[in-house]
Amino acid sequence: HHYQWIIVHEILPQFVGQEMVDDILGNGRRVYTPNIARIPLEFQTAAYRFGHSMIRPSYRANLAGDNGDPFFAMVFNPDASGDDPEDLTGRHRAERRFIGWQTFFDFGDGEVKPNKVIDTTMSTPLFQLPMFTIPTARGEDVGPTSLATRNLLRHITWGIPSGQRVADEMGVDRLSTADLSDVGQLGANLDRSTPLFFYVLREADVVADGRHLGPVGGRIVGEVFLGILEEDSTSYLNSTDPVGGAWRPTLAQRSGSVGIDFTMADMLTIAGVDPESRGQ
Structure with missing residues (x-):
């Protein structure tokens, strides 16, 4: 719900x-x-x-891993191969490969990027x-x-x-x-x-x-x-x-309150994949 x-x-x-x-x-x-x-x-x-x-042609997939450097990758790269290819075609789950949700949803940290x-x-x-x-x-x-x-x-x-x-x-x-x-x-x-x-x-x-x-x-x-x-x-x-x-909504928001302003950022925080939970 x-x-x-x-x-x-x-x-x-x-x-x-x-x-x-x-x-x-x-x-x-x-x-x-x-x-x-x-x-x-x-x-x-x-x-x-x-x-x-x-x-977009490329995205920042995450901020962790690679000694904290952003992981940028093309959506498709015909030359990508191996267990950790340099593109975003999926089907792989290397340690560094997860979504940096703060580029898609507003966590109040200024990282969110506007859509094309x-x-x-x-x-x-x-x-x-x-x-x-x-x-x-x-x-x-x-x-x-x-x-x-x-x-x-x-x-x-x-x-x-x-x-x-x-x-x-x-x-x-x-x-x-x-x-x-x-x-x-x-x-x-x-x-x-x-x-x-x-x-x-x-x-x-x-x-x-x-x-x-x-x-x-x-x-x-x-x-x-x-x-x-x-x-x-x-x-x-x-x-x-x-x-x-x-x-x-009945779940608590990131602010600690419960209300109709419940957002995807609140849901991702509950899931533990928000920037703060990942230490980014």
Whole structure:
């Protein structure tokens, strides 16, 4: 319940904007109304892939180990090998390899780094995915190694509606052809019928300066997150506190108090992976 609370009150507003979260909670869902809880294709193959545009080429994985020096690594490094490779492809747990959470969440130490904005640019390593990340177990061809290309191909092969069509169904303003003039130059009327994945990224850039998703992408992501929680009878949204009121956090925050401002930094502190617990 505490994790779900963090998603709704801390993470989701950063994804879609507080105004969108408030609208969905206050006025109900408008487009995500399934008979049973499920993940729609528009979410899976397009809108929630917005995070791909926020991935940096490299990250500081931790501060401990290596005599206290930061451990910087590329996301993918084709030449990395061994039990402690110089990249972040995972599957290894050498002593020095753990996440420096203070670069992602605010522990009040000034170490947190802002995210890369949501836009239609992607980091170079994502255009050459490692082979082990591409599924071939069922005999599939390897296909493109560019993550952007693979996302756009899903739009075609899975029959995902265009961003403009989704905007019309939602009753929100389309992006103008001027907003999409670069893809319009490619032909095929792409400025009027834009793959939803690309549309969501461009919309965030145009409408919200890349700080969060726009009205199409934000509503898809926001309504799916909140809808699944609302449809789950065991979620905190459908639970009550000991005296029958709406559920509220009960674990102590880093400050020692208990309240509605419970955050991911508080959760990570309870887990013992905060900078202070690690002596950083």
